[in-house]
Amino acid sequence: MNAGTSSGQDWAFKAQPHAGRVAVVTGAARGIGLEIALRLARDGARLALADADAAGLEASAAKVRATGAEVITAAGDLSLEATAEALMQATRDAFGRIDILVNNAGGGVILPFLEHTPQTLKQTIDRNLWTVLWCCRAALPTMQKQRYGRVIIIGADSVMSGLWAHAAYNAAKGGAHGLTTGLAREFARDGITVNTVAPCAVRTPQLEEIAAKDPALVERFVSIIPMGRAAEMAEVASMVSYVASPEAAFVTGQVISVNGGSTMRG
Numbered sequence: 001m002n003a004g005t006s007s008g009q010d011w012a013f014k015a016q017p018h019a020g021r022v023a024v025v026t027g028a029a030r031g032i033g034l035e036i037a038l039r040l041a042r043d044g045a046r047l048a049l050a051d052a053d054a055a056g057l058e059a060s061a062a063k064v065r066a067t068g069a070e071v072i073t074a075a076g077d078l079s080l081e082a083t084a085e086a087l088m089q090a091t092r093d094a095f096g097r098i099d100i101l102v103n104n105a106g107g108g109v110i111l112p113f114l115e116h117t118p119q120t121l122k123q124t125i126d127r128n129l130w131t132v133l134w135c136c137r138a139a140l141p142t143m144q145k146q147r148y149g150r151v152i153i154i155g156a157d158s159v160m161s162g163l164w165a166h167a168a169y170n171a172a173k174g175g176a177h178g179l180t181t182g183l184a185r186e187f188a189r190d191g192i193t194v195n196t197v198a199p200c201a202v203r204t205p206q207l208e209e210i211a212a213k214d215p216a217l218v219e220r221f222v223s224i225i226p227m228g229r230a231a232e233m234a235e236v237a238s239m240v241s242y243v244a245s246p247e248a249a250f251v252t253g254q255v256i257s258v259n260g261g262s263t264m265r266g
């Protein structure tokens, strides 16, 4: 008998909220994407991991398999429609369904607006918006047929705070935030929820590298966070795991900040 419940099944369900579920995580070769994949695996999901960095992706897959989870990988540039379609097809072929889509691929080309080149502007939109559009389009028909789905987008709190050097990045992430409410409404009666998890600065290995080179820049980013520190990757993954769970069935169309209190409205 498990403590606090009358049935062991209830307890098992809560301990592994994603047991039997299939999750696609994009941008899983490193950083927050890897952390999300590890969290969903520990919570019972089978995983399809995707990234443009094929070697990093295989290294991540080995770490996630070490938790005991079933994992497939699909490498390629997800700002291209064909890559997103192939990822979802590979997931259906391997597991027969797609329950959770975590649109985490992205990352900033963080520059003052006038220092961007046409190429860095395009890269910013490709990485942070086109990846999300194509992956949502490729996954949603399957979720609609299943009458079940959890779409999560990793957005950015900088859209709200207007963080220094983030204007172009915020244009892309703001597009993803905008997609959230519209998709949530369109699929609200299909058993599908769509939410964005929007972190402030997160203590990733890359942020630590930047902090080593330019501590003043990172201090500036952290200075607007009331808690006085960057988010931990695990704190972002924890929110993702919650909105990806069956328990979050009535949470949809939300941009949920994980930001140490950076943006508060009275």
Ligand SMILES: NC(=O)c1ccc[n+]([C@@H]2O[C@H](COP(=O)([O-])OP(=O)(O)OC[C@H]3O[C@@H](n4cnc5c(N)ncnc54)[C@H](O)[C@@H]3O)[C@@H](O)[C@H]2O)c1
Pocket: 026, 027, 028, 029, 030, 031, 032, 033, 050, 051, 052, 053, 056, 076, 077, 078, 079, 103, 104, 105, 106, 107, 108, 126, 127, 128, 131, 154, 155, 156, 157, 198, 199, 200, 201, 202, 203, 204, 206, 207
């Ligand atoms: N790190 C932060 O402080 C922070 C803050 C707010 C939001 N975010 C967002 O969280 C997500 C993860 O951040 P991170 O710091 O771990 O990023 P990261 O740059 O370390 O990793 C992003 C991953 O996405 C992959 N990727 C990028 N474009 C791709 C494409 N077109 N096709 C396939 N894969 C692609 C990269 O290869 C990389 O492995 C990103 O969407 C980022 O914008 C990060």
